[in-house]
Amino acid sequence: PAAATWAKPTRKGEPLTLEKTFTPVGRxxxxxxxxxxxxxxxxxxxxxxxxxxxxxxxxxxxxxxxxxxxxxxxxxxxxxxxxxxxxxxxxxxxxxxxxxxxxxxxxxxxxxxxxxxxxxxxxxxxxxxxxxxxxxxxxAGLNTVVLDSTADYKGLLRNLAFSLSLYSGQMCTTPQNLYVPREGLATDQGVKTPEVFAADLADALGKLLGDPQRAAGTLGALTGEAVRARVDKARALGGTQFGGEPLAHPEYPEAVLRTPLVAVLDADRDAETYRTEWFGPISFVIATDSTARAVELLRETIAAHGALTASVHSTDEEVLEATREAALDAGVHLAENFTGQVFVNQTAAFSDYHGSQANPAASATLSDWAFVTGRFAVLQSRRPAVATQEATGA
CATH class of the missing domain: 3.40.605.10 (Aldehyde Dehydrogenase; Chain A, domain 1)
Known part of the structure; x- marks a missing residue:
């Protein structure tokens, strides 16, 4: 309110009355x-x-x-x-x-x-x-996906391939660490080991980006030399890898494009690699001892390094609940079983939160009230009501 009248009863006589005004003042x-x-x-x-x-x-x-x-x-x-x-x-x-x-x-x-x-x-x-x-x-941070099981393997691959490709992975929301149990991801097309899953994901990326015009519109160009150098550094890691190859832009021949690189890592052996942020078209399929270990890694890495997004794919409600609890502990927003046309990269204004003050990747959230209310203070002035009446001749 812009103004208010405050009164406090007294034992004798008229109540104590104040006129108060309230003015918002920018910081x-x-x-x-x-x-x-x-x-x-x-x-x-x-x-x-x-x-x-x-x-x-x-x-x-x-x-x-x-x-x-x-x-x-x-x-x-x-x-x-x-x-x-x-x-x-x-x-x-x-x-x-x-x-x-x-x-x-x-x-x-x-x-x-x-x-x-x-x-x-x-x-x-x-x-x-x-x-x-x-x-x-x-x-930015270590955006994470826990892959336990799915009833729509093709949909999962299509959805994830687009998420990795959009703007060449140069989004703060692009998944980087994809955890798959060593014994495999249970799907409607059989069990998929980390290596097989990585190959299938690479195939889905190939189908998505097979048309040069569509590939250019989805990927865009790499923003600078730092991203290009990072892709080259990731390719030098060795091991089982897919992608990371140059593409020609049909309209801008000097533009630098790369297909998303997918590398297979081991959760125990390659911790130093995947616990580092690799901004750009770079993602890791990481073999873990179990889904439970993958959930624990989500909690550990995001709490320590931050993330804008986390995802989980599972047909088991207990796994979904465990991942949700881990995401709450780590302070990250969670997407569950995205296999259709909604992607973890996308944030709907005034319906989704973007960023979290609860992990190191951000100190603000779009768009909660705290993003606005900290930018101003409400200052008040007070005067006795009698003085107001005398001043007006009442």
């Missing part, structure tokens, strides 16, 4: 540090949450993706001016790749809110050094 300057893969999708929530709570916003786009947010800032400034506000309520602060504008602004005492999407390294730095601000980060 201060908001800094939006955007990513290069989804500059608008990841940028708009913080931009509008800050504006609606009364905070000016400095938009700092990624050097590799300036145009989308530059256009957005231009439109925002035009609309603000038309509505009678100072257009400088929204500003653009572009930088060259070698600049450190983001770090400089982030530690400025006047910056009181920060929204960041990007690398774990810089996100951790912001959380540690921008102590004067409320810092909302969305980083």
């Amino acid at each position: 201060g300057v908001s800094l939006l540090i955007a990513c290069n893969t989804f500059p608008t999708w990841n940028g708009y929530p913080g931009l509008f949450a800050s504006l609606v709570t009364g905070n000016p916003v400095v938009v700092k786009p990624h050097p590799a993706a300036v145009l989308p947010l530059a256009l957005s800032v231009r439109v925002a400034r035009d609309v603000l001016a038309e509505a009678g506000f100072d257009p400088n309520t929204v500003l653009l602060a572009a930088e060259a790749p070698e600049d450190r504008v983001a770090a400089t602004l982030a530690t400025d005492p006047d910056v009181r809110i920060i929204d960041f999407t990007g690398s774990t390294g810089f996100g951790d730095w912001l959380e540690q050094h921008a102590r004067q601000a409320a810092v909302h980060t969305e980083k």
Whole structure:
């Protein structure tokens, strides 16, 4: 409420009465540090949450993706001016790749809110050094899939192949670690060992990406040299591998495309590899001693390194419940038995949560109330009602 009258009864005479007013006040300057893969999708929530709570916003786009947010800032400034506000309520602060504008602004005492999407390294730095601000980060982590059993093996493969391919795995929600029991995944087409499952997944990827036009539209290009180097590093791991091969873009011959790489690892022998984030079109089929061990690894790795998504495939309700409990312990959102046209990468606005403050991969959740309410304070003023009456001549 904007105003309220408060009264406290007394033993003698009139009650003590106060007139109170309540005014929401913005926290201060908001800094939006955007990513290069989804500059608008990841940028708009913080931009509008800050504006609606009364905070000016400095938009700092990624050097590799300036145009989308530059256009957005231009439109925002035009609309603000038309509505009678100072257009400088929204500003653009572009930088060259070698600049450190983001770090400089982030530690400025006047910056009181920060929204960041990007690398774990810089996100951790912001959380540690921008102590004067409320810092909302969305980083990345070890997105995990527990594969126990399924009644729709083809649907599982199709769904997972698309999830791994979308934007060449350059999404914070792309699965990386796929746990399969050594004795195999029980399916409607028989038991599939980790090696067989990996081969079947590679075949599903081949069918999805067999048409060059569809492959280009699904994969897009690799965003930079760091991702390309990471794919090459993964290929150098050796062992049983599928994919990771160059593709030609039918419209942009200079674009760099790679098919998703799927490598088979051992849960005991290769822990150092799969407990590391491999951002890009890289995923691991990891042989575990049992489904129970896979669930425990989900809990351990996500609690330690974070994740944006987790998935489980099982026809056993006890396994589903155990995985759900592990996901709650680890602080990650869970998708169960996705075999159709809904994918773990997708987040529906105002119906799904994106990110979790409960694990290291993010310090904010889109779009819960806390994402908005921390951007303003409600301040009150109080005065005796008698003084109000006297001032008005009543």
